[in-house]
Amino acid sequence: MLLFLAKGLFRDRSRSLFPLLTCAIGVALVVLMDSYLRGATDAMFNATASFVCGHVRVATRAFEKAGTDATNELALLGVDSVMAELKRDFPDVAWSPRTRFGGLIDVPDSAGNTRVQSPVAGLAVDLSETSPELKTLRLEKSLASGRLPSRPGEILLSDDFARRLGVKLGDKVTLVSSTMNGSIATWNFALSGTVRFGILAMDRGAMIADIKDIQQALDMPDAADQVLGFLPRGQYDDRLASRLAAKYNSVHPDEDKYAPQMETMRWASGLGAMFDIMGAASALIAFIFVTAMAVVLWNAGLMGSLRRYGEIGVRLAIGESKHAVYRSLLAEALLVGLIGSTIGTLVGLALSYYLQEVGLNISGMMPNATMVIDDVLRARIAPTSMVIGFLPGLLATFFGAAISGLGVYKRQTAMLAKELGS
Amino acid sequence: MKNGGGVEDSVVVSTDKLVRTFRVGRSELVALKDVSLEFHRGEFAGLVGPSGSGKTTLLNIIGTLDTPTSGTATVLGERVEKLSPGQAAALRSRQIGFIFQTFNLLPVYSAYENVEFPLLLLGLSSAERRKKVTDALEWVGLADRAKSKPTQLSGGESQRVAIARAVVKRPELVLADEPTANLDAENSHKILQTMVGLNRDLGTTFIFSTHDEKVIRYLRRKISLVDGKVANDEARSPNTD
Known part of the structure; x- marks a missing residue:
């Protein structure tokens, strides 16, 4: 039938x-x-994890509370000891300190006078050869010209931004920003390469520098905005991230606003919903x-x-x-x-x-x-x-x-x- | 000799004071009124009358497609008014064949498959089905058109396939509702001769509902219905010249 x-x-x-x-x-x-x-x-x-907040993020309570208004004066102090503790307690997670900063890029002419200036969105990361950031930010793949910074005082600019400013590889530029304590900071850098991430928000006007240079430039010794953690398989796992955060925060119950606390990407990115x-x-x-x-x-x-x-x-x-x-x-x-x-x-x-x-x-x-x-x-x-x-x-x-x-x-x-x- | 239904063995169908009414709006239409009839095995009988005389209603009840409002109808030993829809379907499936005015062949199936369908409902094996279908198509003279689709058949051929479908399971009773209404004189004649042959060779009881003179000429019993009542019931010699 x-x-x-x-x-x-x-x-x-x-x-x-x-x-x-x-x-x-x-x-x-x-x-x-x-x-x-x-x-x-x-x-x-x-x-979001790669460029903003990692899968988990350790920052001061005040920094977390300030959200997008957070400034460097709320940065985490004693980053080396925070990193050492994180690597010891969560060895499977890749940890890396970062600092975001804003300011102006000043490009001088041959006489040393300002030729052009432009606002810049800066990102300071560990650019050492063994740094997980090279992979996280896909820096080598994203290089549009030049090379990664290998010497102190070298930076990367987003490719379109560098073209707009008329800056060539090896040219000197000056970062005009503010220190962690609110004073004006100026620091000279040399352009070692340009990058194109394929992410408009990053490609519009970004500067990437080694975090040690920025700690010097912005007077932030042993400090960073945040320490980002990336989970083992490279994919965000909300349950695992929540467990890590709960564990870390349970041994850091300090209510001081400058005390460190760990947040998951769900909350740190504001993407919970x-x-x-x-x-x-x-x-x-x-x-x-x-x-x-x-x-x-x-x-x-x-x-x-x-x-x-x-x-x-x-x-x-x-x-x-x-x-x-x-x-x-x-x-x-x-x-x-x-x-x-x-x-x-x-x-x-x-x-x-x-x-x-x-x-x-x-x-x-x-x-x-x-x-x-x-x-x-x-x-x-x-x-x-x-x-x-x-x-x-x-x-x-x-x-x-x-x-x-x-x-x-x-x-x-x-x-x-x-x-x-x- | 009586069977379980209280009907003599040779009696295939009997009705007793059968009444069937339909509600039409607020009024009640009496389609059948006190119809008492008996049909014996091997009869070639016809219900004759104008439209609205009740012949199709009576055929429906005999075919277990409908139930009487009052009175009794016994078909092949089963009381129609007491059958559940499933029991009625099972009785039709096993023992009753239908032939309709418009052939109603299943359009996507071949002549062979159309004839095979009732046997599938009975759950016969493939070999049994093949034998019976081949026989049935031979009875109606269409063995060579087994693979043809209904659209490839003429009206007469289609109705012969419908007859084969009705008789393939060797039913006790075949009910034919205006079977020649869509056929010309020549095809009507062939169809009726086919049915006469099956009636003679297989002993199948045929009951027609018709007002077609061509059919009436072949009947050996003519029951005239007028306004739902049996006006005349006569045995006759068929005139097939």
């Missing part, structure tokens, strides 16, 4: 092709959206598509029932029970759902794979964005990609048929002879 039904199903394209296409397209979109969302979320969170939204977004997308598909397939089922009114009537008259007819409609729907979901999943995965490898360049969409995110968004295929569309596709087809098929029970057998005779 199943073979008989399958024959009818595939010979009658209006019965199989439209529901199959609806299911396959819906499933492919769910898989693609899920993978793309996962990739985009990864990109956003990874970029985003974490929750992204977590629910895939389920929401799947739900929306399932609902839409089910409605479409329900209607397709109703149209099909109208088209097959005579056929179903004959089957009932010949002696097939209403239950059996209903079950056969469900079996057909399951078969269509199974094939449609398989095709949809394969197509979705293929598209996701393309986006995972090639990506989508969104820089043109956000020329003035300050969000720290890669210009090229990529999808990421995960094990859940295999089922996130498949099961909903199967369920939508099944429920669509289950609802539309209920019409079978409304058929009055007493009217069959009249209906089939007309």
Whole structure:
């Protein structure tokens, strides 16, 4: 009987092709959206971790409280001992001190007078050969010209910024900023290279210097804004990060505003709500598509029932029970759902794979964005990609048929002879 | 000799004071009124009358597609008014064949598959089905059109496939509702001869609902219905010239 039904199903394209296409397209979109969302979320969170706050961050309570208004006067003192303690207690985490600073870059002319000035967003990191920052900030890959700083007093500027200022490799520039205590600080640097991160917020006007130089320049001996920690697998794990923070903070209960405390990326980045939204977004997308598909397939089922009114009537008259007819409609729907979901999943995965490898360049969409995110968004295929569309596709087809098929029970057998005779 | 339903063994269908009414708006329409009839095994009988006379309603009840408002209908030993929908479907599936005015072949299946369908419902094996379907198509003279789809068949051929579908399970009873209404005289004649042959060779009871003179000529028993009542019930010699 199943073979008989399958024959009818595939010979009658209006019965199989439209529901199959609806299911396959819906499933492919769910898989693609899920993978793309996962990739985009990864990109956003990874970029935020790399350039803003790490997976966990140790800073003074006052620095955390000040949020985006935090200045260097709230920096963490005794960074060497903080680093030593962190490396001892959390050896699997890569730790690195950083300081953010703002100021002006002053470019002199040949006479030593100001030729051009521009605001700069500075980032001081450990640029030693063994520093994890080289990998975290992808510095070598991001070099657009020159080399990484290897001598004291050397800096990197973002490539576009350097062009705008007319600064060439080896040229001297002066940083005009403020010390940790609020005094004016000026310090000369030499440009060793330019970088292009592919992140607009960083490429617009960034300066990267070794943290030791900045500690000197800004009068911050053994101090840094923050110490960032990166979890072992390079992916943010909220539970693990929360456990680390709880452990660290339990041995640092000091309420002093300059005492160190550890925050997870969830809180340090201000992206807590985003974490929750992204977590629910895939389920929401799947739900929306399932609902839409089910409605479409329900209607397709109703149209099909109208088209097959005579056929179903004959089957009932010949002696097939209403239950059996209903079950056969469900079996057909399951078969269509199974094939449609398989095709949809394969197509979705293929598209996701393309986006995972090639990506989508969104820089043109956000020329003035300050969000720290890669210009090229990529999808990421995960094990859940295999089922996130498949099961909903199967369920939508099944429920669509289950609802539309209920019409079978409304058929009055007493009217069959009249209906089939007309 | 009586069977479990209290009906003589050779009696295939019996009705006793059968009444069927329908509610139409606020009024009540009486479709059948005190119809008492018996049909014996091997009969070739017809319910004859104008539209609205109640012949299709009676055929529906005999076919277990409908139940009487009052009175009794016993079909193949089963009391129709006491059958559940599932039991009625099972009885139709095993013992009753239907032939409709508009053939109602399943359009995506071949002639062979259309005839095979009732046997699938009975759960017969593939070999049994093949034998019975081949036989049925031979009875109606369409063995060579087994693979044809309904769209490739003429009206007469389609109705012969429908007859094969109705008789393939060797039912006791075949009910035919205006089977020649969509056929020309020549095809009607062929169809009726086919059914006469099956009635003679297989002993199948045929009950028609018709007002077509071409069919009436073939009947060996003519039951005239007027306004839901049996106006006349006569045995006759068929005139098939």
